[in-house]
Amino acid sequence: MTRLQHSQELSTLQSIFEGIDDAIFCHDLDMRITHWNPAAERLFGYSLEEIIDESVYLLIPENRQQEKSDIMRDIIEGKQIGQFKTIRRTREGVEIPVSITISPIKDQEGQVIGSSQVARSIIEENAAEEKQARLAAIVASSDDAIVGKSLQGIITSWNIGAEKMFGYTEQEAIGQHISLLIPPERLDEEDIIIRNIRAGKKVDHFQTIRRTKGGQQLHISLTVSPILNKAGEIIGASKIARNITAQKEAERSIAKSMERLEILNSISKSINEDLDLQHILQRVTDATTRLTGADFGAFFYNRVDQAGESYWLYTISGVPRAAFENFPMPRNTAVFHPTFSGEGVVRVDDITKDPRYGKNSPYFGMPEGHLPVVSYLAVPVITHSGVVIGGLFFGHQQAGIFKEEHEDLVVTVASQAAVAIDNSRLFEEVKDLSNKKDEFIALASHELKTPLTSMSGFLQILERTVPNGIAKSFAEKALKQLAKLNELVNDLFDISKIQAGKLQLNFEPFDLSDLLNEIADTFGQTHADYNLKMSVDGELLVSGDKMRLEQVLTNLLGNAVKYAPDAREVSMMAIRTGSEVRISVKDQGPGILPENQQHIFSQFYRVKEQERKTSGLGLGLYISKDIIDRHGGRIWVESPPGHGATFIFTLPAFTN
């Protein structure tokens, strides 16, 4: 080598030494640093000036110094140590993982005089490795199946989770096509998944069904992501499958329970609100048929009529009523006996194979044309008092449909139904009694009128024939009392009709002011010692029942006299205000206390303070209110203390 060549070689090495990204430094056998390139400065933080002649141990953490000594023995023997991974310390004291290649430096005689070191930080490499190790551990320990596959669908990796889930070992699975796991009817799903993967799209939480080695179908949630190589090309897919069969089942059973709860809830609510028997039975039948999943359900309800004969009511769900129309009612046969005697529930997977089945003449089984019944469930409906009032029957043409849970549900509904049926029976009884009471009152009032009529007639004849004197005045008084008695009987009769909803009103348009004047005339004749002040605002057309409105006004005027016996003045006013006619009757009596005002329109209510002083049944204002209400008007009382009482009612004004 010429001198020039040597010099060129040196400068080349120098330039490499300074330009290289790896840290290069040398030390002599005294471990003193002799060379230090810029990359070393970047890696360790020491400048050339700072580090030259310093001990190389400056860069070595204490726990690694022994290792350095060991290495030095090899170096002195002329050995090279390649890519040795260790830890070095920077100027700031930070320990960094490095990969070092250490070579001996020899003199011309071949004697080792020092060592050169090429160091590279492997922080990133280390982190990547660690990450990979961690990922591998996760993949291995995951309960999810994690499977790698090529774009052609060939399985390339298979974790323990996959083995557990699908039953194939790693050896069995790798190299197989992924369709190994896909049920035949879902094979096209794979095409869609692969199409997405090729397009670089992730398939996220795709819920589907896959098949195990044992042929079992699993509900899984699938996430498939593309695998990229370093160049960013898609080379395969990793797929993570989670078994959601249990979750699916739980979801289904929750949904089912929810549905049942809803049905139970709605049925208990609706049948408790309902008092109509047929409605209750139909609802119960519909709901239980739904709950059991029966082809059809029927409710046979045993009633006893007034003559003591038992008969059947029934409701049907799931099939038209016509499907049962031509069959006789179920009888006390071996199959039906446990239900109608209240012995208990009958639930049979296949009734046609039951020993109780087919034993009775004339059909020996189901009558011809009967809907096919294989699964059979029958639940007696028993009241609180232990009376069997009927039974719920369900049928299905397949065997083994009705389970214990269905039985429980129907038993629950049956007990609720029994309560509702009892309530409805009570209601019907009460309604019946109430009707009888109304009939009785109607009859009684007619009967009372017969003696009233003859007494009234005879007294009128007496009153006209006897000469003026005490006898005549007694006859007059007796007639007045009879008139009162007659009004009381009328009130009783009205009440019975109001309650039966039979108080008939006959509407016709008429001038209310005419009626008021007529009433005022009559009042003047019968109450000569009273001053009736009238104020009627011209023509007041209303559409109403003249006789009933007269009854209201007579009642109000009668009260004004009755409850203010010391007063001698009553006023009656009628005006038209907007679309209403307003009529008021004002007395000069003690008035009505506020606490009594709200009750006086109630049936049988009588103001306590007045109870002993005045006669009456407490029906007049109640009847008046009913009459005014049914005219579309309002009635109320105003009674400021010390100013008497004013009863006011309104009627809609009549317009053509």
Place this chain on the structure above:
Amino acid sequence: MSTKKVFVVEDDEDIRLLIDYILKDDLYQVQLFPDVNTLKKGLSLELPALIVLDIMLPDGDGVEICRQLKEAAATAHIPVLLMSAHRSKREIPGNTHSDGFISKPFDINRFKAKIDAYMMAS
């Protein structure tokens, strides 16, 4: 004129007595019947100028009898006054087919005036 008759059907004996008393001094004859059966016999013998008919009778319903009378050709022309404890004819459910109505108890003057009016018109 003495041949003109009013038939009164009323089951209560005292009311029959009362009506008889009210009407007896008139120019027409009053014939009293306690029930539907006797009325029918009476009608088979002769026809009156007016029938006063109580509604609640022991052997029939006055409203129904009235309808039958109005439907039969022989009696359709005879005015019928129904009589009952109802306050007005409108309280009686359905069509009564009657010509007039008397509410019990009644004012004897008005009762007589009503009967007179029908008898004068006939």
